[in-house]
Amino acid sequence: MTEPTPAGLYRTVRLIRRFEERAIELVRSGDIVGGIHPYTGEEAVAAGVCAALRTDDIITSTHRGHGHVLAKGADPARMLAELAGRTTGLNRGRGGSMHAADFSLGIYGANAIVGAAAPIATGAAWAAQQAGTDQVAVNFFGDGAVSQGVLLESFNLAALRAVPVIFVCENNRFATTMRVEAAVAGTITGRATAFGIPASTVDGMDAEAVLAVATEAVERARAGGGPSFMECHTYRFDAHHTWEHRARPRYRTDEEVALGRSRDPVDIQGARLDGAERATIDAEIEELLDAAVAFAVTSDKPDPADALDYLYADGLRTRLGVR
């Protein structure tokens, strides 16, 4: 879990940044097949929101989900092993980057369909509400999701039943290559307020600012006050997907990217620590990730004979493609 302290927030944003950079190296080396959607630039959102949560709270994530999963406390080594398709991965190599989950930490999975996790988080939060726990659920999604019908339907269900769910929009300005101005009529927060859901905008590059707003939303949800909505303004430093490193589609200028990168959530939070403390954390993270990479690339690959393990909860075995 991310500790709600300056050092705790820094540790998480730095961990996510370096994790993503190491993962990109493993994509280039071929150890991660299929590529990833890097979260670099957006780390403060995951860190700030997850620092407001407890271990038993629930999150749902997106195709760009590594940061959320790490910030909620997943083991970076098992996460990296998952990306590398190893049996030691969080999902035993069955999910990969876009489906990483750790149900023991309330991580109900990254999800590869934009907006699709909103009703899942809402339903999970409803179940918690019905059970009389004070757990909350957080649904992370991007600006691309705010035009998906199922997301808006979920706002309605959550507001009708005062469900303890927090909708966190990471507005990184692009849905793949489409600019938010070209995709979104009206405003993003207006979608939430139309359903009577309290909405805030927050500097998504500042982990402490995110934590402050998230804490308020979590307190409201735990107290029975229902859903909240946060629009976090952030910027995607890297590609939509590592596929872009080769394809190089042109949809933003180098100047624009440089401007976006000039406010870096790692530096913003790092500046709040003294230099020695920051260096210590950085060194710990390097050591952690060295071990994580070694663990991932030396872990066993799955046996092809097990390709359909876990398909059914009851272990049902279905007919193979050739008999």
Add this chain to the structure above:
Amino acid sequence: MTILSYLKALNRALHDELARDPAVCVFGEDIGVGVANVTTGLLKQFGPDRVVDMPISEQAFTSFATGAAMAGRRPVIEFQIPSLLYLVFEQIANQAHKFSLMTGGQTRIPVTYFVPGSGSRTGWAGQHSDHPYSLFAHVGVKTVVPSTPDDAYGLMVAAIRDDDPVVLFAPSGSLGVRSDVDIAGLAPVPLGVGRVHRPGTDVTVVAVGHLVQDALAVADQLAGDISVEVFDPRTLYPFDWDGLASSVARTGRLVVVDDSNRSCGIGAEVLATAAEEMRLAAPPKRVTRPDGAVLPFALELDLAVQPSRDQLRTAIQEVMKA
């Protein structure tokens, strides 16, 4: 013995499971009032936290059930119209169904989806009359189509207790079926086990859902000349291939009557499997809706695209001649 209607059997199954297991809850549109006559009385007995009327947001409330299931609930969703399953195909086929494998077995999604009134209800035209059970069998979602009241009860109970997503189709043509049953003897019916409704020696007729009643009627008509065995798979996925094989081993001939469109319907799968793996004395036949059928409105046209008793009788006679 008591006369039990198909609708009452479904109602009783929901009632019994709600009473037995506090994790069970029911979601759907107009289920408090019970416009489909399946959920009648449940709201009053179990309250609005267990029997939850939903706004018209099928996609959201279908995945809402997935989230609730991940958090320990066992939801049942009623859809009033079979075509709504197309609207929520993403939520069932691409979300609920895939979580067990994708998470390496970390979670399970015990949600039951049911349509009271699948297939044509006569006069409801193109967008209310489909019977898309083969789609779910194709993607590997457990799929059941009970044909009798006792099976409606038993399969609904088994579906709710199953730890995977299950779609239950209650055909419009079956809703009026009533049978004399021992209420105390009603029991879960295991998924994946077929039922021989009528033993025979000359030809196996595989009939799905409401077409079981048609197959039994045709078997009666032909009884003097042809001994027809009527095999009701009950579960289309996983299919009872062993049960079918032992029936075909007795008869050596096979006809399928299936309310799917012809291409890639479950009837096609039954014939393909029989051709690969079973000894047949004559080429098999299937009676289905036409390829790519959209059900037209006018009564004559509606009936013209559904499998009929005449078509089934002719198919049986042709298979016997070959």
